[in-house]
Amino acid sequence: MTSAASARQPVYTHLVDGFGTVTITPVDPAADAGLIHGWVTQERARFWGMGEASLELVQEIYEDVDRRTTHHAFIVAREGEPAALFQTYECAEDRVSECYDALPGDVGMHLLISPGEGDPQPGFSASLMEAFLSFVFSDPAVRRVVAEPDTRNTKAIARLERTGFVLGPEVVLPEIDLPEIYLPAKPARLTFLGAPQGH
Numbered sequence: 001m002t003s004a005a006s007a008r009q010p011v012y013t014h015l016v017d018g019f020g021t022v023t024i025t026p027v028d029p030a031a032d033a034g035l036i037h038g039w040v041t042q043e044r045a046r047f048w049g050m051g052e053a054s055l056e057l058v059q060e061i062y063e064d065v066d067r068r069t070t071h072h073a074f075i076v077a078r079e080g081e082p083a084a085l086f087q088t089y090e091c092a093e094d095r096v097s098e099c100y101d102a103l104p105g106d107v108g109m110h111l112l113i114s115p116g117e118g119d120p121q122p123g124f125s126a127s128l129m130e131a132f133l134s135f136v137f138s139d140p141a142v143r144r145v146v147a148e149p150d151t152r153n154t155k156a157i158a159r160l161e162r163t164g165f166v167l168g169p170e171v172v173l174p175e176i177d178l179p180e181i182y183l184p185a186k187p188a189r190l191t192f193l194g195a196p197q198g199h
Contacts, residue, residue: 007031011074012138014131019123020079022131024086027073029066033059035075035082039114047150048112049184064181070094076128084128085112088136091146095183099171100190105143107136111156129163133193143195148173148188157189165191 010023027036037058040050050058065073070093076084091097091106111132113125136142149156151170161167168190176183 012131012135014134016127016130019127022083022128023077023080024074024132024135025077027062027066027075027085029059029062032075033062036062036085039085039112042115044115045112047153047156048110049186061181076132078128083114083116083124084132085114086110086132095173095176096146096148096188096190098174099148099188100168102146103144105141105195106146107139107142107144108146108148109136111147125159126163129159133163137195137199140199143199145193147191147193148186149191151187151189157191160191160193163193165193167191 008026008028010025012024014022014024016022033055037053037055039045040048040058041053043051045051050061053061062073065071065087071087071089073085073087075082076086087110089108091102091108092104094108096102096108109132111129113128116124133145136145145165147160147165148171149160151157157167170187170189173183173186173188175185
């Protein structure tokens, strides 16, 4: 296990006025496991479903994500400081597709904002979302972003609504029990954001 900074380079850079430069870099499972473990095991991240995960399990989970071509994980940094964990996935290749009719160009996302230091900064989450959605929609194949926060995570649902996501139905994502990963069933609220005009 190394604590060295990831050698991976950002795949996207976005300047947010009044906020700073946001970089999006693929997760390096070995280098980033400690950082991610520190985030996902906090009470505030309980809806991430990894509160009891060991450091080794977190690394194994992101090694599994890293091997996939349909699922991706990124560390989002502001001015070089890690600020969030974002994940994207092809909806047609994910359990969410069992809960709605996934369309070509549908990309799912998960978001975990870092705990941060000091008082919450107004607009912090919104600025990170702006940068990340700019990144996702920079792929011309993406027609729509789908998010499925836990139905009990009212703060995340409200944040998505403020960003422009349209609320869809409440569903139950089915359990996944595979040798390399286990995900319990999850009550979720589907939300949708279409690509910008001219995309």
